[in-house]
Amino acid sequence: MPIFIDRRLNPKDKSLGNRQRFLRRAREELKRSIRDRVRAGSIAELDREHAVPIPRKGTSEPTFSDAKDSGRRQHILPGNKTFNAGDLVPKPNGGGGAGASAPGTTESEDDFRFVLSREEVLDLFFEDLELPDLVKLSLKQILSFKPKRAGFAASGAPTNINVGRTMRNSHGRRIALRRPKRAEVEALAAQIAELESKPPDARTHERIVALRAELDRLERRRRRIAYVDPVDIRFNRFDPQPRPNASAVMFCLMDVSGSMGEREKDLAKRFFVLLHLFLTRRYERTEIVFIRHTHEAKEVDEHTFFYHTQSGGTVVSTALEEMHRIIEERYPASEWNIYAAQASDGDNFATDSERCIELLDRRLMRLCQYFAYVEIIDERESHIFGSTENGTSLWRAYNAVDQKWPNFQMRRIAAPADIYPVFRELFARQPDLRKSA
């Protein structure tokens, strides 16, 4: 009789630690392959599992092994059909020289892919990225409160009356003060009615009078001792509990006037998608508001935002006003972490830029956690504008805001390859910024 042990219920992922060690080991290579994928354009699909090739760099396990192309060997093989001793057999072309007939040629490990879970992908992808302006965030976190039940109170709003507790108090009081019960009163009344229905005589009359007096006394007592007295009433007490702010709203602002072509919109879209992914990872709940503008701004749905064109001039401030209106209306800054990303080709109605500065400076920047402005420029322009302060009218105007507000950032994008680096730049960990803020 052997010993039996049922191990099926043992923890299963015994090799999880090894997998994590392996991923850490291959980190650089995995990161690169995921980033390549983003550059290649399938950003929208980033938020899920990915098959990646097994990285080779850093994960080889070298040992002393024989060189395949040297020396004299003997292969012993089964299944001879036609060969006789001394026959020459041509070597198969290509491969490792020895080819199909040589023993020990196993499938190589290099060309197979394995699946990274969504979490692992995002972890690798967003490594080193941090939410900007963390100080402000932590201050903001306790600005929202959630009431939490904390016992009972003798005073409060009528909506918070705790019926059960109130009735319990009233019941106790009624017993203590011996408030006559309805059944007692009714029994007495029934008795009187019965006596009255009989033929009247002196004894019954006397009895009826006595009973009536008793009934009267009971009725009075019932009236004096209330069924529910104000002293019985208890209210649910709520303590406001500070609650970490777990929701974020992201405003996507985009110029859709004629000057924004397909290329510009595509670049802007990718930037928005990245930002959205990043926020969904950090917050429990993330909402997006799309605002497009020409000379007038309008909140639209995603499809309209990206795919419908509209003709008109360019007045950027309308979009900022619309954003402000929506914040006032739906997203109080105490409950929401507000992020905004604006994409534009930099064109603006000449006199409007001043108004934009004022809007941002006076109102929006106080509400926003972060405001990122990306300007999409022509690839040829990138040589000229690469690092200079000059630029379009909007760029020059926003420069002033940039100087003043640490949570305002602006960058230029010329090609798809720029998006990710710019994104990283915007959200890279900035210890100095945190201190200054």
Add this chain to the structure above:
Amino acid sequence: MASQARKSALLFSGSDWDFAKLSRVYDEIEAIGVEELHLDIYPVQMEVISSEQMLDAYSSVGMPLMYRHWSFGKHFIYDELLYRKGARGLAYELVINSNPCIVYLMEENTMALQALVTAHAALGHNHFFKNNHLFRQWTDAGGILNYLDFAKSYIARCEERHGLAAVEAILDAAHSLMEQGVFRYHRPPKLSSEQQREGLRERLEYEERSFNDLWRTLPSSQGKNKPEARDEVLAERKKSLNLPEENLLYFLEKNSLVLEPWQREIVRIVRVVAQYFYPQRQTQVMNEGCATFVHYTLMNTLFERGRISEGAMLEILRNHSNVVFQPAYDDPRYSGINPYALGLDMMQDIQRISTAPTAEDRDWFPDIAGRGDWRDTLLDAWANHRDESFIHQYLSPALIRKWRLFVLADGADEPHYQVASIHNERGYRKIRSALAHSYEIGAKRPDIEVVDVDLLGDRCLRLQHNVKNGILLDGESRDATLRHIRRLWGYDVSLAAVDAETGAMLSERSTKDL
């Protein structure tokens, strides 16, 4: 009536298993194994696991406990992928050379399969582990699980204290030398006992106390610069370090100048694990052959006695024939010689020679032909042989013909293979020794040893690769491995390739050039 009696004698029916059935089947199989085949086994511990757990066990070289390392994670990903894609099934069982012998059964197996696996692993492998001389001498079945437990927690502690990266660096380097980390020809040295170490320390202290600087001023024996004298110094040095040394890990563990005690212990753990698996690698054909022969014989006996149903037997036979399938060399499924098939065929051939020999067999195997005691012959072979010697001794011409074996000579610089021998009178012996030689692990892996180190000079560690048949080392992996050795040794390392027959120096590679 007879059929009813037969039915009630069945050990099980249906495909579902439970522990009562498993226990009943095991008892029956063990009784038959001991009675029919005279097997001698360790007590058995059967553990039921799920397929995920089987995958886990796969990636940690088949051991139930193992320290953590990224390479196991890599293998796990690889195994899992092949399994999920359906490219490869999982083993039905896993057996561990320990006392008690641990057998893993997969939950998904049917009852018939569990019976097959019980006979294969709990009887066949178990008997082999307990009786084969390699396992008896070189591994400690009673202590391996305790040791692995120690190794796992020790390495986890090191990771906590010294950081993952530091531990990983040592493990990586040590893993790359696992092949060169075993004693092939002499038994591992016994652990020096506390007393011995104490004695050594006392002697050193005595020498320190009695040190007299005067001795240094004595003129050295005439002409220290003469070549013989220098040779003498060299010989003295080699002797004091026990050079040449084939076990690189052992040498580094004992003599490395930079390793800290915990790093030495890790190197030692890797070396012990490598040594533990060394006998298994030398006895693949025999071990699997023994287990397959045992399960085949026992299952047939059970069936003959009416203890298992025809349906179950059919399932068992189907699985058995899958396991022992050997495609020919030109078949796309061919991936080397199947050790299960070769082992089983050779053992059944011994049975045949013993009971119904031909004239040829009498010629080739006068000791065993026609003696009828195939059980003793097999028990003797299982106890005293490894693959190489077993094939040398017992591969018969009949089997060579059956397998139609042939030898292909492959010179790297020639455009053709040449068929060297086929299954004919002239070829039998050559094929037999060539096949036996191909199972000689010592010949298959590169022969590398430590030949010299000048501890008082530049401390360069000199390795020598004895090149056989002109087979050189692969350059890229050689350089990477040398870098690992350098990390363990702390100073430069050079590797000289020397032709084993002529003694001519073919090339030299040093970490200085890397």
